[in-house]
Amino acid sequence: MSAVGQLGAASAAPPAKVERSGRRFTGYLLLLPGGLWLLLFFVVPLVSLLAASLYDPNGSIESGFKMTWHFQNFVDTMADYARPFGRSLWYSLLTTLFCLLLGYPLAYAIAMKAGRWKNFMLALVIAPFFTSFLIRTLSWKLLLSDNGFVVDALKWLHILGPDGRLLATTTAVVTGLTYNFLPFMVLPLYASLERIDPRLIEAGGDLFANPFTTFRTVTLPLSMPGVVAGTLLTFIPAAGDYINAQLLGTPKQRMIGNDIQRLFSAGAYPTAAALSVTLMAAIVVLVLVYVRRAGTEELL
Amino acid sequence: MTRAGRWIRQRLILVVALLVLLYLFAPIFVVMLMSFNEPKSKLSYTFDGFTWANWQHPCRPYGLCDAVSTSLRIGLLATVIATALGTLMAFAMVRHRFRGRAGANLFIFLPMASPEIVLGSSLLALFVSSGFGGKLGFWTVLIAHVMFCLSFVVVTVKARLTGMDSRLEQAAMDLYANEWQTFWRVTFPLVFPGILAAALLSFSLSFDDFIITNLNAGTTVTFPMFVWGSAQRDIPPQINVVGTAMFLLALVLVLGGELARRRRTR
Amino acid sequence: MSSDLVLNGISKQFSGQRAVDNLDLTVPSGSFFALLGPSGCGKTTTLRMIAGLEEPTTGTIRLGEQEITGLRPYKRPVNTVFQNYALFPHLDIFENVAFGLKRRGVKDFKPKVEEMLGLVELSTYGKRRPSQLSGGQQQRVALARALINRPQVLLLDEPLGALDLKLRRQMQLELKRIQTEVGITFVHVTHDQEEAMTMADTIAVMNGGVIEQMGSPAELYDLPATTFVANFLGQSNLIRATIIGQAEENITVDVHGRKVTVPLPRCRVTEGDVWMGIRPEKVFIAAAGTEQSNGSNQLRGAVVTDVSYVGVSTQYLVKLPWDQELTIFEQNTGARGTFGVGETVDLHWLPTHTFVLDADQDAHAGVEHIDDPGGAG
Known part of the structure; x- marks a missing residue:
């Protein structure tokens, strides 16, 4: 055989x-x-950005830049731009937090309570994407303007003082950022909430009786993958954004993106590249720490 | 917790959800309203009076329609290229076992996890250092758009492919369809909704992109760049006409697709 | 005869794990053949190798004169009814059934499809989508889609697994009817022994990648070759015994001090320690001390420990003097009342119902658990 x-x-x-x-x-x-x-237009550019950050800062577009391994660029930019840098990270943190607070109920309602309206409500979350986000941000400028109805209403409620304003404040910038990145929070949250077997939540209700305990011990832990994905997809782009700060804020609300953009436009490549690299590095470090903590469930 | 308490709690979350949706839509209502605005002065961005004029003459502001057409051309080209390349990559990732798959996965995910300002500035650094600094324009923007759309296409098509039962393809092979026929008769039709969704996503990302485009466009003006430029000076109400039209078009597409889906499954 | 399906020395290894081990198998043309075994026994892998969906690590597969071992699935005159059917969701029922004919370039497929839909009683469903059909209807579409190609061999992978019990019974008879009508070789993979017994002419019982025993349902049930077959097909009482003597046509075994006779052809081994087996319904239960004639085998002094009444029969558990429990089924003919728990009884059975197996095997091999998930093997 x-x-x-x-x-x-x-x-x-x-x-x-x-x-x-x-x-x-x-x-x-x-x-x-x-x-x-991706190799040619994502990896190679990152390398050339890294290279550009070490060029001699005294060069110009006309005369060209020389590679002088000028690590001092990083020290100089940090000295000059520490404030907008910190502000960017602080604003994106606030934005992420507000997106989570607003996005979770919305995603939860769509996944668990919407019934046959599920697809329709999901479409509504995506729909604003199709109106250019610049135009939408300009609309916020109008909505939050000094004689707009939002300001009037807040004044009437005495939340805002008689000469208080929204436009050109931190509130306006964070409102705009939150608005722009909310769908990026809602979609992954929805995806992970939708996967939860409703019977698990019923079982939780059966065992703990208190809906808040059920939420804390069953629903929230099960939706953690969505929370992690959503917070990353909100935090990362928000940290690099400069449009909201530009349109809704003043130089006092300037974020690091504004400076990078301005420096590139002015041809100060080494400084701009050094700022870009620092931003990327800061994000990578923060994300790694965050993902590791979320992974061991120490988060929250 | 009483029965009434639970009733309120369940409705409460829906009410909160609707308020959040309202927040998402508030600026869109403004855009729609402003598309009918008749501004008193060039610098005014408040609703001064109603007119059909903006809808009748959307191309009146100098350069607006050129910018829209540039954006449309870049958007369509970028969508076609990114969807084609991304779909191939998604097939490779889901259907083929090879060394370095995990690495490839991370590699594809990274562009999505990078801030636009970094993506845009690094591309600019490449173009400048390789001597294309003076040739920035249509093609450099196209290259950039394909790059950032690719990852989104791969993720979208991959999701659809992973959800597909591989036994359907085995059944086709069992029923005398060779590899080529199996792909075109079974695999492709079943993955198509995913590819379509990826293409729509690509187009909207490309059409809407500003930060990366602005760094790599040279003198070329896309629609978002036109909006940005006019935001620094005066804002022509026709911009809102374009925004409203895009929104309505997308709405019709999405609702049409949903209706077609419902009819098919009925 | 010419188109027998012959598997020769087939093995399949999955990343070091041996799913099928040096399998030899001949499926006669036109037969209804069942591969029966628990999940993970290698039966589905065997089926997929015949279909061409897996390639054997070693061995050959022949269909009549033709070797098909390395042929792509679409080059084989073999079709499959998949587990959970694998109907194309984007095509309607008519197009699903017509799929194979169209791929082979058959021009006049329309009347053939309609005829086939008639055979499975779905004539009016041609324009529907698979998702609009019930499980039983989908099953019939899957059957029609495969059968319309007139394959030399039809493979069925747990075809009735997704149906409820009543529908499954009905479809078993239906499948048998269709097989008789079309005369195609059916190879049927299942973990349900009752299903295999109802439909198949020949059953191969698989376990751990090898065939434990092959034969007609009656042969397998009457004279199992291993403890696994004895337990997996129906139930068996297996008692430890030792062979102590051999007369011309009988063997005498010692069962804890009592002598029992077994016909020689019913013994797998003829010396040493053995398992003596007897099916529960073959054992008669009688009041203690009742005299038995005509050379029945007897065990005296058993105590009834449990009685369950199940309508057509009564199921007893009795404890033997050496503390082993036996199961006994008794038809409720009404000739005699039932025994109660605690009563002492005598057991007797015919020597021709006794079988003897090698003692080197696990007496509990193949015992089905209540929550056996079944599924892919």
Whole structure:
């Protein structure tokens, strides 16, 4: 019998082997064009950004820049731009927090309470995307303007003083940021809440009776993947944004994005690149720490 | 917790959700309203009076329609390229086992986790250092848009592919369809909704992008750049016409798709 | 005869794990053949190798004269009814059934599809989508979609697993009827022994990647070759015994001091320690001290420990003097009242219902658990 088996092995094995390595090769082939694009226009640029951050800051576009391994760039930019830098991280933190506070009930309602309106409400969350976000941010300028009804209402409620204003304040910038990145919080939250078996929540209610305890011990832990994804997708782009600060704030609310953009436009590449690299590095460190803590469930 | 208490709690969350939705839509109502505005002065950005004029002559502000057309061309091209390349990558990631898959996954995810200002400035640094600093324009913007759309396409198509039962393809092979026929008769039709969603997402990301575009556009003006430029000076109400039109178009597309889906499953 | 399906020395290894181990199997043309076994026994892997969806690590598969071992699935005259059916959700029922014919370039497929939909009683459902059909209807579509191609072999992978009990019974008879009508070889994979017994002409019982025993349902039930088969197909009482003598046609075994006779052909081993087996319904239960004639095997002094009344029969648990419990089914003919718990009884059965198995095996192999998940094997 084993002789026949050996024979069978001899005749069957070669084509199988050819096919398997063939399929693996296909995998690489399919990845190639897109991977090349990302390599050329994502990885290589990051490297050249890193290189640019070490150029001699005394060069100009006209005369060209020299690579002088000028690490002093980082020290100088940190001295000059520490305040907008810290402000950016602080604003994005606030934004993330508000997005979570507003986004969680919305995602929860869509996933658990909307019934047959689920798809419709989901479409409503995505719909604002299609009106250019610059135009929407300009609308906030109008909504929050000194003679707009929001300010009037807040004055009438005595939340705002008689000469208080919203536009050109931190409140306005964070409101705009929160508004712009809210869908990025809601969608991953919805995705993870929707996957929760409603029977688990019923079981929680059955065991703890108190809906708040149920939420804290069952729903919230189960939706943590969505919370992590949502906070990252909100925090990261918010930290680099400069449009809200520009349109809704004043130079006092300036974020690091404003400076990077301004410096690039002015041709101060080494300084701008150093700021960009620092921002990226800060985000990577924060995200790694955050993901590690969230992973060990020490978060919250 | 009493029955009445629970009733209120359940409605409460819906009420909060509707308020949040209202927050999301407040500026859109303003955009719609302002598209009918007849501003008293060029610098005014308050509602002064009603007119159809903006809708009748959307191209009146100098450069607006050129900018929209540039954005549309870049958006369509970027969508086609990113969707094609991204779909291939998604297939590779889901359907093929190869060394370095985890690394490839991270590599694809990274652009989504980078702030736009970093993506944009690093591309600019590349273009400048490789001598394209003076040739910034349509093509450099297109390259940038394909780059940041790619990851979103891969993620979207991948989700659809992963959810697909591979037994359907096995059934097709069992029923005399060769690899090519299996792909076009079974795999592609089933993944198509995912590809379509990815394409829509790409287009909206490309059409709406400002931060990366602004750094790499040179003298080319896309629609968001036109808006930005006019925000520094006067804001023509026609901008709101374009915004409203885009919104309505997207709404019709989404609702139409949903209706078609419901009819098919009925 | 010409198109028998022959598996020769087939093995399949999945990343070091051996799913199928040096399997030899001949499925006669036109038969209804069942591969029966618990989940993970290698039966589905065997089926998928016949379909061409997996390639064997070693061995050959032949269909009549043709070797099909390395052929792509679409080059084989073999079709499959998949577990959970795998109907194409984007095509309607008609297009699903027509799929195979169209791929093979059959021009005049329309009347054939309609005829096939008639055979499975779904003529009016052609324009519907799979999701609009019930489980039983989807099952019939999957069958029609495979059968319309007139394959030489039809493979069925747990085809009735997703149906409820009543529908499953009905479909078992339906499948048997269709197989007789079309005369195609059916290879049926299942973990449900009752399903295999109802439909198949020949059953191969698989366990741990090898075939434990193959034969007609009656053969397997009457004379199991291993403890696994004895327990997996129905129930068996297995008692430790030792062979002490051999007369011309019988063997005498010692069961804890009592002598029992077993016909020689019913013994897998002829010396040493053995398992003596007897099916629960073959054992008669009688009041203690009742005299038995005609050479029945007897065990005296058992005590009834449990009685369950299940309508057509009564199920007893009795404890033997050496503390082993036996199961006994008795038809409720009404000839005699039932025994109560605690009563002492005598047990007797015919030597021709006794079987003897090698003692080297686990007496509990193949005992089905109540919550056996079944599913893919």
